[in-house]
Amino acid sequence: MLILMSWLREQVPGLPPARAVADALIRAGFEVEGVEAVGQGLTGVVVGEVLAIEEVAAKKKSVRWCQVRVAAPAAADPAVSDQDAGVRGVICGAFNFAVGDRIAVALPGAVLPGGFEITARKTYGHVSDGMICSASELGIGEDHDGIMVLPPGAPLGAHVAELLDLADDVLDIAITPDRGYALSIRGIAREAATAFGLSYADADGSVDSTDAGGAARAGAGGVADAGAGYPVTVEDTTACDRYVARVITGVDPAAATPLRWARRLSLSGMRPISAAVDVTNVIMLGLGQPLHAFDRAKLSGAIVVRRARAGERLLTLDGVDRTLDPEDLVIADDSGPIALAGVMGGASTEISASTTDIVLEAAHFDPIVVARGARRHRLFSEASRRFERGVDPALPPAAAQAAIRLFTELAGGRAEPGLTDVDHRRAPSAIRFPLSEPTRLGGRLYSDESVRGRLTDVGCLLEDDGADEGAVLVTPPSWRPDLTRPADLVEEVMRLEGYDTIPVTLPRLPAGRGLTPSQRHVRAVARALAYEGLTEVMTLPFVGAGTADLLGLPDNDRRRAAVRIANPIAEDAAYLRTTLLPGLFDAAARNIGRGDPDIALFEIGQVFREPREPARPVPTPSVLTRPSQDEVAALDAALPEQPRRVAGVLAGLREPATVLPGHAVAGSAGGGALAKGRPADWADAVEAAHAAARAVGVELTATADEHAPWHPGRCAALWVDGELVGHAGELHPRVIGAAGLPPRTVAFELGLEELFAAALRRGPVEAPVVSPYPPADRDVALVVEAAIPVTEVTAALREGAGELLESLTLFDVFEGAQIGAGRRSLAFGLRLRAIDRTLTAEEANGIRDAAVAEATRRTGAALRA
């Protein structure tokens, strides 16, 4: 909402400078986003009269060579003949003025808003000795018709800035949705007056000022006459609880809006259009009451306020032909709908350049009805914005009266005596308000006197509650439909007293339990992966319809149960991720595209999967009581599954190239495998998954798996306690190609819920008993079928060795002709140790043999010869 300070000052004399007003309004809860000084620094612009015009043909456009007199003849230099006194030639590109018009001329040396300095310069074959200005060049509004033509009485040579009182300030205020009344000079004037303790005359019949500024001053019931006006029938008196119609005849359709009002409209952010339209806008800006003017000649029969009928259409003023919904509230006549109530008028009854008789509508519509209508038709107007936020239902007669006065002044109209006022307003209800309530919630003392005073400032009527001395019955003013409960009144008291008067204290909390195990675990996983050299990302969770195919997911895969957004930001990203991998692929490709080929990224976040049962609408619980557990469970059941997961992607070098020698041998730098770095491979993905799991005390077990989007021969399924937690390994080459990733990119993804559940099952770590005796180390090389996973062999060795096996290390894998095709040799180191003695060689050998025997039994392993 743009508030023009000069307009505000008219309503509240004695206001301090704009900045101080802005600060006071901010303190009262009105977010002033800007204070703009307009019409400042305007010097050397004077009133001139056009004496002669000569067309100058130029290549692309034609301009005019104008002779303008910029000083009254008497004031001119006597040495110069009357004819030439103060006359200068100016080139001008606009055509909306004629000989004899008075215009604003910027003389050489003048400085226009924005620091633009005017000089005499040669152009189109003439020396242009100044510039004829438009309103926008003077910083006082938008251009509509080119040059600003001044009233004929403007004295020649007078400074335009002084003449038009141009120096002004505009406050740009963001109005919160609860304060519809503040979308007007009237509402802001009351707040400003309260802030500075100034008087503000609003209601009480002060609508009689014929001064157009009085448009911003009205109140309930300030209308003189009544009687039969234009016939109006309101069918839906809930949706429209008040409808006032007035008839104005004899309007001069050619009347131009005076500069003063045009300027106010422009600076308030509205384009001046025609006198009739401008009057309704001035009243709306001033009082907050949206008005609509129908061309009486185009109306047929009585006005009816009703819901639209199926199939009805309306061509609205914005030129859109709309199909109406039976819920739409419309204004209709015998011809059908002529306006979408409270939103926009129709073209069929629009004011035109030949309109002389007007039916003026000043009504009050239900906020929700207007909000729905505007949203249904995606048609948001100044009127709908106000009705949606609440317009004062007491205002229509006074606003109509104020408009009539302005019509009379600006366009010569005459009001017909009749007044239609269909009034179905409900009586306001009082709020029982304990005077101690602000103190209870504010943490400071608010005296009864200050509470009563502040509520009165707001416009409330206070009556004593006979039954309770500590409470009052508060009737909020008609323009404050937002005040319905004690809490609303508490806010009024607090904000007007000032939030800065509230002291600073801290609540006394009961002992908290800190983070839950899973909250600690998320942090542990993230930190572990970061220490592993992976960088955390938080990607957008939107994916396209083709993502599941890109990943090569089978038809029945749960990761195809994607949740779709009804109004996606982009159609090619209309689904929510079911796995974290696509976002990581994008981030990896982005990093590679920006020149970093070595990728190690991870993400922790929710994924979204539709439940197996399709979501159905669930009855919404009441908000008037606590919902039952069943109701909450039903709401939750309608939601997608949203488990948290962790995933990572690695490509390029896992260990960077280095100039460091592998060992401390001088002169060996610059060569060897270490110097070139080590590329990431499937094992790095598995190891990252292990790192994540170990961070929460869980050891994962790997088995071979074929699982999209991984390479079918290089994919590990990762398990804990017999439950599948996730997968890791090299990605499928086709996926790598489709995702634009480098060959051999690897990835992992784990379900955090499963992982954390396993961590919780673990309980406290049981400390090992550490033996002080020396170990017995035994190496064995076993030849097994190459298809047998190492884990099976290690499991057998462990089982066979028993409790005295301290650790088992695979230190060599060998395949070759000596071993035989399809077989491989696995060399293990067994470290054996007893808690209570040094093992004898015989004991150690016996354990080794038992281990090998078990491996042979289970896997057919043979000791390598």
Added chain:
Amino acid sequence: MTETMTDPQPAAAGGPLDPASLEAAVAEALAALAAAADLTDLAAVRAAHVDGRSAALVLARQKLGSLPREDRADAGRRLNDALGAVRDAHATRLAELTAERDARVLVEERVDVTMPTRRRHAGARHPLAVLSERLVDTFVAMGYEVAEGPEVEHDWFNFEALNFYPDHPARSEHDTLFVEPAGTGRVLRTHTSPVQVRALLSRPLPVYVVAPGRTYRNDTVDATHSPVFGQLECLAVDEGITMADLRGTLEVFAAELFGTGLTTRLRPSYFPFTEPSAELDVQCFNCRGESARQPCRVCSDEGWIEAGGCGMVDPNVLRAAGIDATRYSGFAFGMGLERAAMMRHGVREIRDFVDGDVRFSLPFGIEG
């Protein structure tokens, strides 16, 4: 006297054990030891002169047995003295040469310790995650617990129970992303405030929780907008909670986020789920409110930074959770993590948070 000696001394006079021979052998050995240039030389000298089989003194000892009994004691004493002198000399030289060798090797093993030493890539946490954890820890230290909720949320939690009735004008300010199928009331939560309702329904009173999380709005990604952004929500519901308690809590929070000694300001505002409502402004940590004198890029010369919205929990919210608003009261506070991080760290573009460019995150390290 010599004539009376019956034993001639040809062995002593001419043999290896006579004093002259021993002296000569010792002198020769000492000279060789002194001449040994390094430990290898010294090992050879030791073999030749100290305890090798061909060493003169070793050979002399073998002759000791063949001496006449009466000469043996003297010869033995002389031999031991000689051997002692040679062994001491060897030990001394060995120590000298070892020290020389050690000094030389340490010099030779010198490396350039200023070479780059990184053998593995560095990793990093996401700056928003780190900031969120830091702020959460502040509240947890005060006794708050962390509450959580789903990102696809039901309209009832996201709006209705928070006092946004179905056609509330504030709903349109939320640019909600709706989830299909229509009519199921599922939305991507537009704020973390639905966690307030979940916490009030699932926890016994009093409730003191903080809820960080991801939220969604229908915005396209650009320098200042993102469809996904983080919020941090704080809720306290107890007997006797006042707006003053809110102010105090906000000051603790502001100090953690921007540093101590900054004043805060509450401006009356509007949120459907708080009444009274306020916007929290924190004095700009960069210019400390002195922007009138010196231009400030952090606060755009406002002197204040908008840090979040807050207020006393609306009685309708308490009612929807079955809480007696005449007995209990509460405050709630919510803030945008991106905005806070942008202020705190001078992040210029909000898209940096979702792009996943490693160069952006790495400087934040593990702890931010």
